[in-house]
Amino acid sequence: MGSSPHQTTSPPDSVKKAAKPGRQRSLNELGSNHASNWSYQDDQVLINARARGQGWSQIQKDHFQNKTANACRKRHERLVAKRRGTEWNQEMLEKLSTEYSRRREQIWQPLANAIGEKWQDVEKA
Numbered sequence: 001m002g003s004s005p006h007q008t009t010s011p012p013d014s015v016k017k018a019a020k021p022g023r024q025r026s027l028n029e030l031g032s033n034h035a036s037n038w039s040y041q042d043d044q045v046l047i048n049a050r051a052r053g054q055g056w057s058q059i060q061k062d063h064f065q066n067k068t069a070n071a072c073r074k075r076h077e078r079l080v081a082k083r084r085g086t087e088w089n090q091e092m093l094e095k096l097s098t099e100y101s102r103r104r105e106q107i108w109q110p111l112a113n114a115i116g117e118k119w120q121d122v123e124k125a
Helices: 040-051 056-063 069-084 089-117 119-124
Strands: none
Touching: 040 056, 040 069, 040 089, 089 119
């Protein structure tokens, strides 16, 4: 009974790389709610700590003992991407400008009618 050529085994302990101190934590060390959801308040703490120049390990240690430094980094990346939204390039801006110029009276006229003003004056306001 030979072993399958595709079967993998774990390397012996002598070959395994040692984790950097503080990098690898067991689930017991992280607590039972290590994967807990991020609250709005958590997001604000994370954003503010990063804005002050704190590194991920320090943020985790100071504010989020139940999460990993990597979880903090990934959450921050998602928040920044979400806040950024679509990046507008020059072509998109030109298209927006052209379409706005074509439709500006249609956009402003109903509001101007409602308040008894000229649409051009409402647009300027």
